[in-house]
Amino acid sequence: MAEPAESRKPRVHVSAEPSPRQPEIENLLAESRVFPPDPAFAAQANATAALYEEADADFEAFWAKRARENLAWSKPFETTLEWDLPFAKWFGGGELNVAYNCIDRHVENGLGEKVAYHWIGEPGDTRTLTYRDLQREVSKAANALTELGVETGDRVAIYMPMIPELPIAMLACARIGAPHTVVFGGFSAEALSGRINDCGAKVLITADGGYRRGKEVALKGHADEALALTPTIEAAIVVKRTGTDIPMVDGRDQWWHDLVDRQSEDCPPVAVESEHMLYLLYTSGTTATPKGILHTTAGYLLGTSFTHEAIFDVKPDDVYWCAADIGWVTGHSYIVYGPLANATTSVMYEGAPDTPAWDRWWQIIEDYKVSILYCAPTAIRAFMKQGEAWPQGHDLSTLRLLGSVGEPINPEAWLWYREHIGGDRTPVVDTWWQTETGQILISPLPGVTATKPGSATLPFPGIEADVVDEEGNSV
Template sequence: MECNMDNKNSQLHASSINYPSHFWAQAAKSIDWYSAWDQVLDDSEAPFYHWFKGGMMNTCFNAVDRHVLAGRGEQIAIDYVSPVTDTEYGITYAELQAQVSRLAGYMDAIGVKKGDRVVIYMPMVPETAFAMLACARIGAIHSVVFGGFAANELATRIDDAKPKLILSASCGVEPSGVVAYKPLLDSALEQATHRVEHCLILNRSQLEAPLQAGRDVDWQTGVATAANIDCVPLAATDPLYILYTSGTTGQPKGVVRDNGGHSVALAWSMKHIYDINAGDSFWAASDVGWVVGHSYIVYGPLLVGATTLMYEGKPIGTPDPGAFWRIIAQYKVKSFFTAPTAIRAIKRDDPNGKYLEGVDLTGLKNVFLAGERCDPDTLHWVEGKLQKPIIDHWWQTETGWPVAANLMGYAPVAVKAGSPALAVPGYQIEVVDMMGEQVAANESGNVVIKLPLPPGTLTTLWQNEQRYIDSYLSMYPGYYLSGDAGYKDDDGYLYIMSRIDDIINVAGHRLSTGRFEEVLCQHEAVAEAAVIGVEDALKGQVPLGLVVLKKGVNTTEQELNEQLMALVRKEIGPVASFRLVSAVQKLPKTRSGKILRGTMRNIADNKKYNMPATIEDPATLDIIRNTLTRMGYADAQVKVS
């Protein structure tokens, strides 16, 4: 890919920073408004900024109704693919409108009004999208919590959001089997101090659940008799949703997203970053419990009139490592978005790309990766196998849409492995030292974003403005602290190397875990790697590496360790003091694919830890503890607190 469009990108970015009101007013033309705004950017309450103040609109109208009114009601809005239940079907925009308006009618009938909160505790089924859109339709504020989330974690979110209604399902279906949701919901409601009067339950055929009289209503029964409800005009600054992200205090942080700025930013990003327009097919292989699911399974694609693919399955095991490629071919997916960890899983099980044979991917234009740093080896592997542009990009739950990316729908630039490319228009990214001074090119520091943040980013934390300031704005006044460490190269390309907390201090040398993992993944036997800093009496910390091997690898542990240590010494140097490495069967990860390095570090340093709420497989922590104990670090007696 040529880099001859750099100037065009630079001009667009400069326009967004120097003339933000004009830039975003132009972008807002892609959204339908009931009435125009008084101010594009209101900074009178800084650091609390408000976009499109005075404007009236409705997110659901923009995502659903306007496409039906434009004569495109028969276009598929959602393609639902569920290999775990052997189910596939499409939902047109007209059908989506009917489902959403009736569900909104049910909510209205039981007294859910604008500003009321609704918790959605559901699996990856179309009804989950209906629920989000129905809330948006009447101005209720939704908060999606992973189906299957632990009861105590769900209870904390219920107590924080204080919902009038909970929408749930009898069960979820995982490759490992059916997961009963209703007992978890019942337990959470018992633990919560906030009393919830209404629960609407989708009973699935895989496991039906008994309903509690007076509180629980069967989904199909409740919605069948409901009236259709039109969209309610809302202020652009009204909250659309709360999305909880884990906080360091153990109390979850409720990220608040507004309606107007969110719709404008997502519509802009779909076209400029993901190269998706009306009628195109887009697939974000994530979960609606994560921000990716909010932004790019439900809202983003529908706002531009595209077809979004909703998938209930895994990259491997449902049924094999070729599942993603066959679905992309079958549904003519134009742009595909997944996590690097999904690609690593496919690479581990199918290192030679056997499952790609005979699969027609001519319609696939771009593959986007985010959620965890994409090491160059993973990028090169999938690039070589697919022969498509592989686009790493960087963003967070708090930002809601990409901060650094390659604008594939506007002016693509050269791909540099290991980098999410350049700052997206609207974001002024800087890399600073501990004192807040900008560092030189190629020098590592803390990644920050100059205020104001663009539309679509968090406006505050739910009912906790002080925590918003303390968490993100207080360390560097005038800047948003991303929590990530990295650097920019001479061309302005950003490199995110690790979380700030994952920087290892070896005898006074600050080294990034991402750089170690990048080197370890260069070894032909390694599918993925995680590096943590463990306490050392002499050097303060030393790096310890855990690697997962590709299937079919035939090597001894001693040979592998010697080769990996030599590789790190060659690439990083002796200052790395890299002498601790072991192979493991699996790494502990969140359900979105983020490796739980902090938890592993606590295990290695014999510190008590809480079981992470979003962990995908708790058994992986036992694997890590046993491995670290064998290496002489973890104490097998220290358990979850």
């Protein structure tokens, strides 16, 4: 969860200094139309205006209530927040397990046969995993890590394509309290080795390769180059995705299907403290040297699950698709942890939006009856250039909410998205946040907020925003 400021509320500082491209952006922000919430949508929305009032009245009580209601605790927390600028500690004294919260409790509550992921490979292969499937596969993968000597607190690096074994590996780490660091599959061997060395990872989980725009992406070769420079790695687990012939290093490398598939399906989740590190994710920051962003367990899981529920208005029968890559924070928070904590059915796609043609996304939405789509403005603008004929060729009527993430969305793209993808009826939630925050901080609430194209509108309930100059002074 986002760290609070001296007022004991999370405070977002946005610089007022113009960037070199700001004049261009200002020219695009001439759209003055406002879109109020549809009354029918507002009547059934998860989030109401009362959330703002509740958070303003008692900030700590607001988050404590959500923590008790939304998360399953092995040991109840004793304090909500300990704040010593710039450090915040959430839910002190509490213990829990992320994998249990994302999987086991749903199975125990009768949702074992509910679909967790509809996965589509770029070549057209598909897999469907229920929550019971996830429980089984995550437990086996966690036992495999334990067999390799991974203990609570040990780091595990993950370098994989967008295949189901990626979230399974992340949740396996969480199940035994081993922090993971996921490295985007498009990064080089040098980038991979630098991240492994910085975090001191003990095991690497990778794949022979993946698919992107009709071509195989070789991952194992890059991994081998990286591991020649990473003395902390003791073992590597390799998923067979493409079937390409690759070298395996004796005594270090094992195939996933050999190691994981023979493991027991029983792996009790390890309860960890609220502030136990869940993962490290590296971002370039202000220099070329990657910065490891550390997210802990309880605050992060609450922040992602509650924002996911409130901003995307997720219902039990929704099919939700965050069209990001898990190698980035958007994928961590809104493909894996937030949706699974809410027992959501998600779509996960391996490949590019233009392969084999520019209607790949729209075909997936039609096939799986996707009701919520969350993607980047870059993708929306790319679709705009291809014209409306591609989406018009598919039934997108199941969509009821659209989201934008990753960069500012210009009004033209916002309006095109709403009109041609949302049928000129769906709310559009433009979300602002960062790798450092781990969760959405500024966004409309779809049943509450009047939206304006190009604007992320208001801070989420429990978040306080401010605009400051380079010295940190409010302006």
